[in-house]
Amino acid sequence: MDVFDAIFTRRSTRSYRPDPVDAGTLDKILLAGRHAPSGSNSQLCHFLAVTDPAVIDTLAGLVQQAFSRMETTENTYISLRWSIKQSKKGAYRFCYNAPALIIIANREDYGNNVADSAVAAENIMIACNALGLGSCYINQLRWLNGDPALSEYLRSLGMAENERVYASVILGYPDTADGLPERTPLPRTGNLVTYIPAKK
Amino acid sequence: MDVFDAIFTRRSTRSYRPDPVDAGTLDKILLAGRHAPSGSNSQLCHFLAVTDPAVIDTLAGLVQQAFSRMETTENTYISLRWSIKQSKKGAYRFCYNAPALIIIANREDYGNNVADSAVAAENIMIACNALGLGSCYINQLRWLNGDPALSEYLRSLGMAENERVYASVILGYPDTADGLPERTPLPRTGNLVTYIPAKK
Numbered sequence: 001m002d003v004f005d006a007i008f009t010r011r012s013t014r015s016y017r018p019d020p021v022d023a024g025t026l027d028k029i030l031l032a033g034r035h036a037p038s039g040s041n042s043q044l045c046h047f048l049a050v051t052d053p054a055v056i057d058t059l060a061g062l063v064q065q066a067f068s069r070m071e072t073t074e075n076t077y078i079s080l081r082w083s084i085k086q087s088k089k090g091a092y093r094f095c096y097n098a099p100a101l102i103i104i105a106n107r108e109d110y111g112n113n114v115a116d117s118a119v120a121a122e123n124i125m126i127a128c129n130a131l132g133l134g135s136c137y138i139n140q141l142r143w144l145n146g147d148p149a150l151s152e153y154l155r156s157l158g159m160a161e162n163e164r165v166y167a168s169v170i171l172g173y174p175d176t177a178d179g180l181p182e183r184t185p186l187p188r189t190g191n192l193v194t195y196i197p198a199k200k
Numbered sequence: 201m202d203v204f205d206a207i208f209t210r211r212s213t214r215s216y217r218p219d220p221v222d223a224g225t226l227d228k229i230l231l232a233g234r235h236a237p238s239g240s241n242s243q244l245c246h247f248l249a250v251t252d253p254a255v256i257d258t259l260a261g262l263v264q265q266a267f268s269r270m271e272t273t274e275n276t277y278i279s280l281r282w283s284i285k286q287s288k289k290g291a292y293r294f295c296y297n298a299p300a301l302i303i304i305a306n307r308e309d310y311g312n313n314v315a316d317s318a319v320a321a322e323n324i325m326i327a328c329n330a331l332g333l334g335s336c337y338i339n340q341l342r343w344l345n346g347d348p349a350l351s352e353y354l355r356s357l358g359m360a361e362n363e364r365v366y367a368s369v370i371l372g373y374p375d376t377a378d379g380l381p382e383r384t385p386l387p388r389t390g391n392l393v394t395y396i397p398a399k400k
Contacts, residue, residue, distance in 0.1 A: 004330065045390070080311070115317075126207070137239075137319070158394035194248050199252065
């Protein structure tokens with residue numbers, strides 16, 4: 001797919017078919033993530049590529065437990081407020097029904113950890129769109145990266161002691177009529193530009 | 201350009217020809233940035249597209265002044281240490297000699313400000329590569345986003361009171377023999393993957 005088509009038609013997918021993502025496809029997507037730049041070329045991202053449904057279920061349970069212990073105020077960010085409210089009802093699943101989840105961990109003591117993880121996530125999402133998969137950026141695991149139970153479980157999966165989660169992406173085949181991602185992005189009414197050109 | 205070619209051949213450019221980036225090219229690059237996803241589709245990125253050499257010079261001077269006032273320790277991140285050391289010598293230019301700089305501001309009170317700005321920056325860098333331009337992610341303006349003199353100047357350029365800088369990208373035509381970006385990326389020896397597949 002042309003790079004601009006891939007960028008301009010990417011849209012977040014929140015409903016997936018159960019079909020698994022095959023290993024070759026997942027590898028190409030991960031390679032795209034690994035090719036994002038990093039501060040001083042540090043390459044400190046650590047991708048946990050989860051396709052085990054039991055592990056995804058365990059993570060979803062831990063996330064719901066963590067959110068259900070939190071309280072909201074009227075200033076709580078809308079998405080976090082929703083996560084907490086649904087979790088208290090036992091009706092929250094941060095990863096929707098996606099069959100694959102790529103968790104991007106990075107070093108806790110590294111100042112560009114969020115930035116480096118996010119650029120890798122964007123490559124992953126563009127690659128998914130080009131390969132006919134849907135994807136969605138998931139901020140929830142980063143918000144919870146201080147939760148002891150979740151951290152302990154992520155460490156059992158391979159996250160190092162000095163790492164925490166700074167981004168994540170869910171992916172899979174979209175539950176649409178033709179099985180392809182919906183490729184009409186929402187209008188860009190925000191994300192405004194101020195031009196500062198040379199004086200004539 | 202094919203999307204995977206654009207992703208796999210992107211490499212940071214730190215030396216540029218003086219040729220300006222024309223308005224149509226800049227617009228296509230900015231549109232790529234604007235199409236990145238944002239938390240809850242908030243679209244709160246604000247792109248300051250600077251092509252005025254006088255403004256870039258002023259920013260470079262303010263950045264150098266800010267770094268020259270900082271001290272390093274042996275634990276200071278290598279890139280920041282370099283910025284401070286060179287600034288104290290009056291020899292630091294955060295934006296190299298690029299003819300264009302896209303500063304990505306976002307709301308200070310918004311929890312996904314760094315993530316949303318970084319994914320937009322990645323789209324911008326991939327778009328640059330596809331269009332034959334070089335680019336480089338610049339973290340320095342974010343590190344300095346609490347600097348009063350720099351903030352005041354950015355506000356005079358259009359950054360709102362409740363915004364700060366969370367990412368930036370320099371871009372332009374690379375100073376290579378053929379004028380095209382160097383497209384042999386550095387080897388990915390880090391950015392490791394841990395696979396967590398379904399149990400057989």
